[in-house]
Amino acid sequence: MKTNETLYLKSLNLQNFATFENQVINFDIKFNVIVGETGSGKSLILDALQIIFGARADKKLIRKNAEFASIEAVFSSNDSSIKKYFHDIGHPFEGDEVVVKRIIFANESSKSYLNFQSCSVSLLNAFAKRFVDLVGQFENQKLLSEDYQLILLDSYAGLDKDIHDYQVIYHQLFNFKKDLQELIQEKNLRAQREDYIRFQLEELEKLSPSIEDEIELQKKKDLVLNVEKRQQVLGSIASTISDDDVNLVDLIKSCLNRADKSNGIVSEEIMAKLYEVKALLEDVSYDLSKDLNATPEDENIDEIIDRLDTYQRLKRKFGGSTEEMIRTFTEFRGELNSFYMVDDKISLISKKIAEIESRCISFAEELHNVRITRAHALSQELTIKVQDLKMTGATLKFIVHKNDNLSNKGISKIEFIAETNPGEGFFKVKEIASGGELSRILLAVRQILSSNDTISVFLFDEIDTGIGGETAISIGKSLQSVASYSQVLAITHLPQIASFATQIINVSKTTKIIDEQPRTVSIIEQAKGSEREVFIRAMNPNV
Template sequence: MLVDFRVKNYALIDELEIQFRDGLNVLTGETGAGKSIIIGALEILLGARASSDLIRTGQETAYIEAVFEPRKLKEINSYLMEVGIEPEEKMILLSREIRENGRNRNRINGQLATAGMIKEISRYLVDIHGQHEHQLILDSTSQLDLLDEFIVDKESKLKDMVAEKFARIKELRNKLLEIEIDETEKARQIDLLEFQISEIENAGLQEDEMEGLEKEYKILTNMEDIYTSVGSIYNAINGEDYNKHSTLEEIGFFMKEMENIKDYDSNLEEFYDIIKDIYYQLEELGFQLHNYYDSLEYDDHRLKIVESRISQITALQRKYGKTVSEILTYKDEIKQSLSDLKSQDLLIKKLRKELHEIEENYYETARKLSKIRQAKAVKLEEMISQELIDLAMKDTILKIKFKEKKLADNGIDRVEFMISTNRGEELKPLAKIASGGELSRIMLALKTIIAHIDQVDTLIFDEVDSGVGGKTAQMMAEKLALISQKRQVICITHLPQIASMADNHFFISKKTDVNHTYTDIYSLDQMGQKEELARMLGGVTLTDTTMKHAEEMLTLADDKKSKMI
């Protein structure tokens, strides 16, 4: 259950903390005091979208925190360990920080978490029902979703299978649309691909060819400089065309001089070895330069061939890829595309066959799911009828009508809740006949049943008593009190009948000072609860009559609750 709830700097709330307890927790207060703001804060904590507009004026952040002690802690902790969050032994701590810059922070047990993680565990913790859900129950898709909540885990696998098969059907249909082009377009694409393949293949490209061509082009275009420099260096080493000694002769002289004195000192012997190495390396360099020099030959014809080849490859790179490797990869890809186009008839036949098979499989699975839904619908009708008897709607008949629709990700069923609220009246769509008060009771009946199936710990009702009064209000109050015997119930209400049944009564007020308006909350004692009931019965001014009436309601409520135990 929800044990502790704390809100700070949120909307009209400066800072408040509520300790909820077992049983029926009722929140009352004047219109505009901020009752629904508290439930809104809880919804945001549990994963609803949050805007920085919700931050209290003058503050930079809003903070929401709740402590739960769930019965399904084992299942929750198992999930938390899967996603890398350390579990607690007895409770779950959820918190959310809303920042002006939009970088909100979610935490589970003090550790950063995603909104998805919080939504995953919140289904074990709280079920919130507000007035807006009255409209949801009128929508066919929402009615199907409500029905599906009664399908157990094993049977729900069929829903997953239906969704997977539908996704594959969409994929195959889209693929067929892409490839089923007219013959003129097909011929145009074949001509284009054949030309591109021919152009690339006729070029006879080699993987590393461009690097070799660029190297050769560099040599050929700089041949004069190379020839002059290599010749000068060779002549300097060997002394050709020079009147003075060559570099090699000079170093030979140094080597001979050092040879005469190297035995006098070990350092001199090392110098001798270095000079000798230089001499022989320089001699070898001279041989190699001579051979390289003799091999140099400027070929204007070869230069034109290299330039032409580089230009050809560059043109292909502009059209088909930045490198030769990319061009060759592109060629392989368009070859496959050409092959697919030429064998398109076979491919279309293959895809159509697969589509036919998957559609048949889809309908087979969807019809199995539909049978389960229809069986569940009968049970749900019976359960709702029983709940509505308790809510002073004993003559109401609710039936769930099935129609087959086009295939969709949730199956082939379109459902419509049909209702007759008076004996002898024909069944009509819920959207056309039910009043606001009747919708409130039907939703209360559904939530009661769903809570029983899901074993959710806490049920929250946000002014679901809209349009209800008199005897019906008393029946709804007793139903909420009955539910609270097995579940924690938190209810925002304006009805004194419901408030009188409270095990824990909280009063919400809106106060103002010179510069601020803020919402506050108080836990009422016995006298406070009586005074609040009197206010709800008679307005702002308390009278002896309203106080006596409030006392009678509390006595009657205690008597009814004692008989429920």
Template sequence: MLINLHVKNLALIKEADVDFSKGLIVLTGETGAGKSLLLGSVNIALGNKVSKDIIRTGAQFALVELTFQVDEVCASKLKQMDIFMEEGNIITVSRKISESRSVSKINGETVNVNVLKKVMGMLVDIHGQHEHQSLLYVSNHLNILDKYAKKEMADILKGLSAEYGNYTELKSRLSSYNIDEAQRMREIEFSMYEVNEIENANLIPGEDEELEEQYKKLSNSENIVETLSSVYGLIGYDSMQSAGELISKATQEISSISNFDEKINGFKETLFDIDSVCRDLSAEISDYTGELEYDPREVSRISERLDTINHLKLKYGKTIDDILQYQDKKQSYLDELNNYSEKIDQIKGLITESREKLQVLSERASKIRKTAAKELQNSITDALKDLNFLSVDFKINITKKDKITDKGFDNVEFMISTNPGEPVRPLAKVASGGELSRIMLAIKSLLAGEDEIETLIFDEIDTGISGKTASMVAEKLAKISANHQVICISHLSQIAAMADSHYLIKKDMEDNSTATNIVKLTREESIKEIVRINGDGTMTDAAIAHAIEMKDMADRTKSNLV
């Protein structure tokens, strides 16, 4: 559950730090005070796109930090994502937004948006102000039914998704073979030309590098011989002034005095070593220059070979390995062209096989959905009666689509009748905004029982309702909060009275600027806020007595729920 919200420099919020507990948490406040602070903060922490204008005027950054305490099941799933809990299974999600960038972290480690959204999806479920309108779109009805039946549907949906991906890939491959005979023959001719051109070159990996070294050596052989001959003359023994001859003379002279001092003997040994190196190097240079001959025909042969290789590189790849890989790829394509009919038949067979698998999986999915639909429609009907739908008939209509998708062939549509004797009709054509809010709450209350997400956030789920209906909505929220932490942003006194924890969102003047603050209310303060919500805020004895009665009645209702 969410145990702490810390917000800094966010819109009108200078800094807010709020602790939360279990049960039903209600946030109220004047219109425009910033009641959607919590929902906005969570959406920011989710990694959703946000305007830089969200940063408080005069501040360099905005910060949202949410701290959750999770159960062992959730902690185990997070560990599988290499996200490890702090002591007490605590996880902190933060997002810092500046003019140039935003940085998201989980337990102090930077994460990307995909990881962030996946983690937050395990921690909190958000019902925004207009989410009930999603019920107007039939495509969402299938998702709701599948979520209700997720224990039975999970593996089948995975199988459908994987097989549908395979099916579409096969269809794409088949379409790539859609060429006429004349084009096929042109492709064969051109592919054969390319394969033969590479094959006839008899390329050897690394050959080009070796040839380039040989070419560089042979094409500069005259300069090499001339220079090495000069070096040989300088260090050799053919001249009285050459280094070798002078070193040899030095060794003879130092030998005559080497017995007088051990250190002089060391000098002698060093000179002998130098003389030996000089003789060896002179011999190697002599052998090298003796073997090196300029052969115009060999230079021409190497040059032509390099031209051939470089020509192939321009056409097929930067290296010989690239060229050979291109040859293999082109040979495979040529084999397919030469066995065109067989390949098409093979792919068509695989498509038929994949379609049959999709059919089987879709039938299994449909059977599960139809069973689950009967249970869900009865449960939703009961839940709607709890929400003051006096006479309601709710049905889930499942029909078969012409085509199979990654979710099967079922088309799911919610149908409803709210008047006795009236037939059920599509939800979008019957329900009003207030009714849609209650229907969504009924669905959420049922899905919550199947859901492992502990924190549920409702932003003005009470839109368009009042009176007895509002009391019944409040009771439904209290029921959900028995097993989940429920955070509700509301403008109804019935819901505020039902709160286990009541917070007030208000605007204050601080340092000649407006700031939004969030304050936890005592029971007495909560009663005063209920008076404000009920009327104009005048603290008459009757208004206070009515608010106290609402709190007492809510306490009795919650006691009976337990």
């Protein structure tokens, strides 16, 4: 067995599950084969395990007249890294047993438990992907997928951590490209709005509105348009103060002369006030004369009126008041600046993409070169293994090509080809391999990889399809080899394969009378060592 991340299936308890009434199956740590006549319930054991590992729990599997079916699997491990794994996912276990349970109810949803805590089916799926591998017809079909072939090569090449590190960088690149696309899309969507804002800002910036400017313009307009009236009013006042034959200044001067000649009758206080009045009148007379002689600033009245008309027009357009117009002006400038910020972001992200893409390409090139080297080694090793499995004369090759574009797997594209007969030429495996050949190829792959990966339990279904004789013996030896690293469970009809098992689990059917009705029940018998011979001979009645 492996020294790292070792986990093995200890027992399976089936209650009211199809033809199993209440049955406990104990498993050996190495090589277990499940045997029995067709229809005895062998495949139900793998069905139960698949449900344990997160497959859909079909209510049809509940035994007739039962309210529920229960499946409980007990795994065993003392490995510290496995304990840490279950602790990290929030389902720690005490001692050395990991317990997984699924209950299928007839009238409600099924329930899942991991180490006596409720859990999601997706969590069981994740657990299964890490520690369990089901090799059956579906898995054989996966072998035809280029993505799966690349996964196998990377596992063989020990690139799992490197692939993870590459994907971290690639996902950064992917996310930046996504952000860039969204920004470009945003910019395109805003283009029409930007044109509108620029047009409005052109009007507003030309006016450059302010409350003070509008007030000043109105004053200038009033000043220019009322010059004649102004001259009349100011002239009349000026004449009254100082220009007419009888005016206020002369009258005050006359008063002062009389007061001076009064020999002190007029007090100094009154005299001072008379002088003060005279001075004020002279100042007013001077200011009036100055204003009368002044001409309005050289302003074009048409320009003033035009600007005031623009104020009125834009106020109607942007809110009805100068304050609202100025607020809209500010908002437009802010929005336009945000468009400029999008351009800045696009420029910044584009530079970031170029930098990360360069790193990605370099990393992908390194992975590609390792894959080319290791693909050659895997091809040689796999060819030897399948020839041992009686695919005599067959040659298998993993060919690694370079893609033009990066993906989350790098720049490598894989082609899995085979020559089943010498000199006949190479073809893609998916075009020429039979179901039995695919099973043997996959078994050979598992045999090569089993000593290095995290898989602790291998379940082999339909491994003996279309074979017999020496081929079956070779497959039995290969399964035994896999069992030296990991626990193996295999369903077989062939005694040649069963003879290599550490334990044989025989499934048979019988009829019991339950509630006065005959009911079919599947029964389990287990045998190790010399006791296996009884079942092996039963599988080969001609011996």
